[in-house]
Amino acid sequence: MSDNPVFARIRQDITENPVVLYMKGTPIFPQCGFSSTVVQILSRVGVKFKGIDILTDPSLREGIKSFSDWPTIPQLYVQGEFVGGCDIVREMFESGELQTLLSEKGLVAA
Amino acid sequence: MTMADTIRTKLEAALAPARLEVIDESHKHAGHAGAQPGGESHFHVTVVSAAFAGLNRVARHRLVNTTLAAELAGSVHALALETRLPEEDQARRT
Numbered sequence: 001m002s003d004n005p006v007f008a009r010i011r012q013d014i015t016e017n018p019v020v021l022y023m024k025g026t027p028i029f030p031q032c033g034f035s036s037t038v039v040q041i042l043s044r045v046g047v048k049f050k051g052i053d054i055l056t057d058p059s060l061r062e063g064i065k066s067f068s069d070w071p072t073i074p075q076l077y078v079q080g081e082f083v084g085g086c087d088i089v090r091e092m093f094e095s096g097e098l099q100t101l102l103s104e105k106g107l108v109a110a
Numbered sequence: 111m112t113m114a115d116t117i118r119t120k121l122e123a124a125l126a127p128a129r130l131e132v133i134d135e136s137h138k139h140a141g142h143a144g145a146q147p148g149g150e151s152h153f154h155v156t157v158v159s160a161a162f163a164g165l166n167r168v169a170r171h172r173l174v175n176t177t178l179a180a181e182l183a184g185s186v187h188a189l190a191l192e193t194r195l196p197e198e199d200q201a202r203r204t
Contacts, residue, residue, distance in 0.1 A: 033142070034188065071175050071182045072189065087191050088167045 006063030014077040018107055019049035022064045023074040027051040034086040035074045041093045042076075047108050079105055113150040113186065117178060121157055124177040128196045129158035135190070144187030151187040158199040167193070 014020050019042070025031030027039050027049075042049050054061040054073055061073070068075050068082050076083040078101065083089065092098035103110040111119075114132045121130055136149030145151050155174070162170045170193035175182060182189065194202070 032144075033139075034190075069172065071179070082168065084168050084171070088171065091167065091192075 004063055004066070006059050007067055009060070010064060010067050013050070013052060014080045017050040018079055018105070019047055019102075020077040021049050021051050021074055022054055022060075022077075023051050024053070024055050026053050031055060032073070034072075037086050038074045038076060038089050041089055041098070045093065045099055045102060045108060047102050078102070078107070113181065114153065117153060117155065117181060117186075120177055120181075121155070121174070125157060125159040125161045125173070127157050127159040129156070129199060131156040139188070146185065146187075150185055152190075153186060153188070154190040154192075156192040156194075158194050158196055160196060162193055162195050 021027075021035075021038055021042065023030060023032070023035035023038065025035060030036035030039055031053075039051065052060070054064060064073070064075060065071055070082070070085060072085055074086055074089075076085075076089050083098075083101075084092070089098065092101070099108065102108045112134075114134050118130060118132045121127060121132075131154075133154040134149060134152070135154050136145060136152045139145045139152045140149075157174060161173065165173065171191055174191055174193060175189070178186065178189065
């Protein structure tokens, strides 16, 4: 599995960018309600993130699912670690855990 | 058997839930990407089970996703998930 060429690209993306959202569409124009929800939450929290549109690349679309061992999109990574999909991000936002996680990592002002 | 029944049956067998809700929300997504004629594409599932003890959110969702791997690889396009322990569920409902 680790020889999947797309994995190297994913590893690079999630290492070089502190917050990465694999999503359908772009942050400006999300193509799916679940992706849109996470974009709105990240914007509310005020964290800078890189949105990666998996719809433009079928190999990435399948690759990210096996890389994360997660069957659905969107997927949020913070400092190289998989945080979760839409439901998890929303629960963490509502409970304040997301804000805590990001401020502990120095990605948003506390 | 509807897809909702299949989901319910599989989760009951795998996780012995104290409470289980499976709602077909496909009608809300009609016309969106991933929606299909006849529905059965978008589900909202709440699972309350002691099987989640000691597991974080990601691990809980993975457990459900693994149980429903065949359905997720098939016609189920989206699965909105709430996973709670019985005591967490109790706290929410009181």
